[in-house]
Amino acid sequence: MKHFDTIIIGAGSVGLPLSYYLSVKGQDVAVIESEHSYGRGQNRAAIGGIRASHSDPAKIKICQMSLETIKDMEENHGISVDWVEGGYLYPVYEAEKETALKELLVKQKSFGLNIDWISPEKIKELVPGINPEGLLGGTFSPQDGSASPLKTAGAYYKLSLKAGTVFYFDEEVVSIEKDGDKIISVKTNKREISADVYINAAGANAKEIGMMCGLNLPVEPDSHEGGVTEPVKYFFRPMVVDLRSDLQSANFYYYQNEGGQIIFCVTPKPQIFGKDCDNTSEFLPLISRRIIALHPRLKNVRIRRTWRGLYPMTPDGFPIVGWPKDISNLFLAVGMCGQGFMIGPGLGRIISEILVNKTKKYDFILDQLSLYRQFAGTEMLK
Numbered sequence: 344m345k346h347f348d349t350i351i352i353g354a355g356s357v358g359l360p361l362s363y364y365l366s367v368k369g370q371d372v373a374v375i376e377s378e379h380s381y382g383r384g385q386n387r388a389a390i391g392g393i394r395a396s397h398s399d400p401a402k403i404k405i406c407q408m409s410l411e412t413i414k415d416m417e418e419n420h421g422i423s424v425d426w427v428e429g430g431y432l433y434p435v436y437e438a439e440k441e442t443a444l445k446e447l448l449v450k451q452k453s454f455g456l457n458i459d460w461i462s463p464e465k466i467k468e469l470v471p472g473i474n475p476e477g478l479l480g481g482t483f484s485p486q487d488g489s490a491s492p493l494k495t496a497g498a499y500y501k502l503s504l505k506a507g508t509v510f511y512f513d514e515e516v517v518s519i520e521k522d523g524d525k526i527i528s529v530k531t532n533k534r535e536i537s538a539d540v541y542i543n544a545a546g547a548n549a550k551e552i553g554m555m556c557g558l559n560l561p562v563e564p565d566s567h568e569g570g571v572t573e574p575v576k577y578f579f580r581p582m583v584v585d586l587r588s589d590l591q592s593a594n595f596y597y598y599q600n601e602g603g604q605i606i607f608c609v610t611p612k613p614q615i616f617g618k619d620c621d622n623t624s625e626f627l628p629l630i631s632r633r634i635i636a637l638h639p640r641l642k643n644v645r646i647r648r649t650w651r652g653l654y655p656m657t658p659d660g661f662p663i664v665g666w667p668k669d670i671s672n673l674f675l676a677v678g679m680c681g682q683g684f685m686i687g688p689g690l691g692r693i694i695s696e697i698l699v700n701k702t703k704k705y706d707f708i709l710d711q712l713s714l715y716r717q718f719a720g721t722e723m724l725k
């Protein structure tokens with residue numbers, strides 16, 4: 344049986360960068376992926392938003408590290424991932440949202456984030472054509488942005504291969520063998536391999552992988568639809584997030600990518616749990632109504648394509664990262680919710696330092712994202 348230092352289950356938003364950062368530190372790494380290529384799970388459903396402006400220390404730190412990496416990808420590795428530093432903008436039309444975001448701002452600034460409250464006039468400059476009626480202002484974080492999830496996955500795959508990672512595509516993990524508190528091997532439909540450490544980065548299937556080794560992980564996928572328009576002349580830069588909800592939906596967000604296409608996504612209300620990835624006939628009427636109400640100038644843009652993917656959700660909207668108590672050589676990097684693309688690169692760097700350099704400096708992240716937390720709170724900006 345072939346033996347590795349680390350086996351990662353899942354070549355997605357999290358598994359790909361992680362495989363690279365481990366391999367480049369000299370580890371012998373294998374990645375097992377049930378799809379026939381990398382990034383074909385939920386990574387390809389993401390619309391590409393990356394921000395450090397979260398509401399908690401763990402995700403802020405992780406995503407600051409993601410941003411550093413993505414911004415410098417072209418300079419450091421000669422690979423473009425279509426990074427656009429357009430910022431994140433939360434326009435506000437409701438007084439209680441203004442109060443909540445201004446309160447959050449104090450916390451965000453205390454973590455050193457470059458984010459501020461801006462006036463309606465400034466918002467109108469940043470997003471020409473946005474509905475001015477009742478606009479109270481909003482928060483804007485100019486150093487956040489977006490990148491292509493497909494190109495980012497491709498970049499990490501290439502870098503990882505070059506660093507020596509072995510990829511097993513078209514191979515599904517079907518069982519995990521244990522001896523006492525240790526995993527001794529994983530079986531795919533084609534082979535059995537072993538490692539010193541196993542990492543569950545199986546996204547929407549994290550729970551099933553957990554079950555294979557007797558672990559009940561609170562990760563339940565729910566489905567979200569996204570879409571993309573034809574390209575139009577570049578006219579606004581930020582990712583615009585409308586935190587309001589209506590009867591059928593919670594927040595929605597959209598931005599214009601490097602090629603001029605507008606990419607958008609909405610959070611259904613109530614959440615739709617399960618793994619159904621068939622498009623619905625409700626999505627386009629819903630999102631068109633909401634986007635045009637916010638940004639009437641978009642009313643004549645034609646939509647090219649829509650799709651439906653999954654958020655691997657946890658009860659409180661935060662990921663689960665760390666060692667479970669009863670299995671000594673399993674590491675969890677699961678429950679990425681709607682933010683796995685932006686979390687992946689930073690988390691990969693952090694986990695590689697924890698596993699290889701044995702650093703303790705990220706213990707605050709492991710504490711906050713522990714499997715054994717209460718799952719009582721909710722992430723305000725999830």
Ligand SMILES: Cc1cc2nc3c(=O)[nH]c(=O)nc-3n(C[C@H](O)[C@H](O)[C@H](O)COP(=O)(O)OP(=O)(O)OC[C@H]3O[C@@H](n4cnc5c(N)ncnc54)[C@H](O)[C@@H]3O)c2cc1C
Pocket residue numbers: 352353354355356357358375376377378381382383384385386387388389390391392393514515516517544545546547548549552566567568569608651652653654655676677678679680681682683684685686
């Ligand atoms: C419409 C939409 C828009 C989104 N927009 C954003 C965004 O703007 N920014 C952002 O950060 N996030 C966004 N997301 C969320 C993001 O896509 C996910 O959080 C992220 O892809 C999860 O990463 P992951 O590595 O955990 O899972 P994945 O990327 O799905 O990777 C897991 C991999 O594990 C493989 N796998 C599963 N089971 C097995 C098995 N038994 N054996 C072998 N392999 C297995 C899967 O095939 C998959 O490739 C969006 C999601 C949707 C649906």
